[in-house]
Amino acid sequence: MENVKDNGINIPSELGVLNTYLPGNIEVNYDIHILTIDSSFGKGQVRHTSLQNGLESYDFDIKLYQTVKIPINYIATDALQFFYCLEGYCNHQFEDFEEKVKIDQFQTAVAHSNPQLSNSIIIEKNISFMFNIICINKKEYFDKFSAENNRFDKKIQDLLSDIKNKSKHFHLGNYNLKIAEQLKLLFGIEHSNEISELLSQKGRYYLILAKHIEQFHTEIENNSNTSGLLKNELISISELGEYIKEHPEIQHSIRTLCLQSGLSPAKLQEGFKFIFDRTVSDFVRNIRLEKAEKLIRTTDLSISEIVYSIGLTSRSYFCKIFKRKYFCSPKEYKIRKSC
Structure with missing residues (x-):
C-alpha cells in the first residue's frame, strides 16, 4: 500500500514509517526510493527497492549522530528478514x-x-553503517512456494515454511x-534511468537472496561453517x-599475493574459490578482461x-581470451559499441 507525500511522490507506507525514525527527504527513481538523512540527524542514504509483490530490499549507507532503534517488523510487516552487515555493526533485539x-x-x-512482537535493530551513533535487509512477506510471497513446487528445492521450502509458522525466530x-x-556492486552505484541497468541491479538482489537461503539451509542442516x-x-x-581490481596491470602471482596477505597458497586458492568461485589466475584474467x-x-x-594497460604483453593472447568471454574480437566489439 502506498502513501502520497505532500510533494506528490508516491512512497511505500513502510518507507514512510522508516522516515519517522530516520528523518530526511525521499526521492524516487522508477520503483527505487531513496531516503537522504537530514544533515542535523546524520548523513547518508537508505535505498528501498521493490523487487516484486512481497519482496523488497533496504540498503542502509549511513552514519548517525545518535543511537537509533528501528522496529524492523514495522517497515517489513509480517515478513521474514534476511540481514547482512557490509560495514560497521548493529544489535538485534526482540521486544x-x-x-x-x-x-x-x-x-x-x-x-x-509475528506482527504483535517488536523485532528491532539498534544502530549505534558515530559509526559508518552499511547494511542490507531483504524482506519476504509471508502472505504475498510464501504462498507461491507451495503453489509452484517445481521452482524451489523441497528442503528449502520445508525450512522456510517451518520458520514462518513460528511466533519468532532469529538465526x-x-x-x-x-x-x-x-x-559492493550495489552500494554507491550511480542511479541510472536505464531500464536494463535497473533490472540488472534487481537481479543481483535475487542472487543475494539465493546465497542467504543456501547458507541458512547449510548451517541449519549441518550446524557447521560454510567455509x-x-x-x-x-x-x-x-x-x-x-x-587486483584496482591494479589489474600488476603481474599478480600466487607468491606475491601470499606475501602480501600472509596466507598460504592453499588458503589463498580456497578463499578465492569460496568468495569468487574462481581460481586466483582465473580471477585476475577475468578482472583484466x-x-x-x-x-x-x-x-x-x-x-x-589497452592490452598494455591491463598488464598483458601478447595482443594475440588477449584477443583469444576476449573472444572466448565476449564472443567477438576486440575490434568487432569496438565497432559494435560505437554504432
Missing part, C-alpha cells in the same frame, strides 16, 4: 527478550516475528564474503580481490594500448 545479539561486519542473520549466521562482493577459513582470512581474500571491455567501450585507446 520480550532483553538480550541483544550483535550482527558483525560481513555477518548474516535471519529474523522473523545468527556465519561470515559470508560472497554476499559482500555482490553488495574452513577464519574471518580475518576471508577479509584478507576480499581485500586482495579489491587490490572486464577492465579491457570498459576501456574499449568508453575510451579511444587502441587495442594495443
Whole structure:
C-alpha cells in the first residue's frame, strides 16, 4: 500500500514509517526510493527497492549522530528478514527478550516475528553503517512456494515454511564474503534511468537472496561453517580481490599475493574459490578482461594500448581470451559499441 507525500511522490507506507525514525527527504527513481538523512540527524542514504509483490530490499549507507532503534517488523510487516552487515555493526533485539545479539561486519542473520512482537535493530551513533535487509512477506510471497513446487528445492521450502509458522525466530549466521562482493556492486552505484541497468541491479538482489537461503539451509542442516577459513582470512581474500581490481596491470602471482596477505597458497586458492568461485589466475584474467571491455567501450585507446594497460604483453593472447568471454574480437566489439 502506498502513501502520497505532500510533494506528490508516491512512497511505500513502510518507507514512510522508516522516515519517522530516520528523518530526511525521499526521492524516487522508477520503483527505487531513496531516503537522504537530514544533515542535523546524520548523513547518508537508505535505498528501498521493490523487487516484486512481497519482496523488497533496504540498503542502509549511513552514519548517525545518535543511537537509533528501528522496529524492523514495522517497515517489513509480517515478513521474514534476511540481514547482512557490509560495514560497521548493529544489535538485534526482540521486544520480550532483553538480550541483544550483535550482527558483525560481513555477518548474516535471519529474523522473523509475528506482527504483535517488536523485532528491532539498534544502530549505534558515530559509526559508518552499511547494511542490507531483504524482506519476504509471508502472505504475498510464501504462498507461491507451495503453489509452484517445481521452482524451489523441497528442503528449502520445508525450512522456510517451518520458520514462518513460528511466533519468532532469529538465526545468527556465519561470515559470508560472497554476499559482500555482490553488495559492493550495489552500494554507491550511480542511479541510472536505464531500464536494463535497473533490472540488472534487481537481479543481483535475487542472487543475494539465493546465497542467504543456501547458507541458512547449510548451517541449519549441518550446524557447521560454510567455509574452513577464519574471518580475518576471508577479509584478507576480499581485500586482495579489491587490490587486483584496482591494479589489474600488476603481474599478480600466487607468491606475491601470499606475501602480501600472509596466507598460504592453499588458503589463498580456497578463499578465492569460496568468495569468487574462481581460481586466483582465473580471477585476475577475468578482472583484466572486464577492465579491457570498459576501456574499449568508453575510451579511444587502441587495442594495443589497452592490452598494455591491463598488464598483458601478447595482443594475440588477449584477443583469444576476449573472444572466448565476449564472443567477438576486440575490434568487432569496438565497432559494435560505437554504432
